[in-house]
Amino acid sequence: MTVELRPVTKDDFRAVIKLEVAPDQADFVAPNVVGIAEAHVYPQAEPRAVYADGELVGFVLLHPGDRAGEYVLVRLMIDQRFQGRGLGRQALEAAVDHAAREHDAHSVRLSFVPSNDRARALYVSAGFAETGEVDDGEIVMVRQLS
Template sequence: MAAVELEPLTPDNVRAVCDLRVAPGQEHLVAPNAVSIAEAYVHPQAWCRAVRADGRLVGFVMLWDSPEELGHMLWRLMVDASAQGRGIGRRVVALVADHVRAQGVPVLRVSVVDGEGSPAPFYRSLGFVPTGEVTDDEPVLALDL
């Protein structure tokens, strides 16, 4: 398994994060990283990190990091097409859960796009369960921490 680390976005890595791409056919499942970074700029609740695996920049993660409104919600997770299938996404979710747990928060939530290629099975395999909630027309899953 790759050694996975999360690092803050900086002037040195932000363009490379924006250049990362999901695999063909996955574009409808997650917003481009540049859009996510723009949204984070106007939402102080956004906690963003670049993802490195074995020292190589391979992804991006964004958390709604606030007890207000949405609560602690995994807002975006993307792993570059060149790095998929190596367990990196699983490790990123574990690191985000550690961050949330360290704040004394008992639940991490995520919303998922329904349909072909949905990441719902991935999140369920990590222990997330459907809550019955819907946000932005997406079902919400939760992980007890």
């Protein structure tokens, strides 16, 4: 499947906020409506709908980091109906590519809830490394880009 990130628009806003992770993952990621609201409070934030072969499957939220050349992946979620197909990995790579291509990012940071073993495994396998930092109880990771 081909994954792409698209800006959230008035046409897909309601569909995006209806996307949900599996019930056992609900403590790991805030609802998408929170991410979209954050984009209105932080104008540099970029809410993006994740599409796979033209079908809405998830949501990501990106924004510039505090350090020069840094971008932050604040949210990454794939709707429970589409999990287990490798779309999370593809969405992650699309987000990293977007940060590098559109913003000339040299690194991408993210954080995850410590008990989210699936997220940790995904991020490590995608080249992210723990920084030793903890942000609001979440483990911070970074991936250096060439």
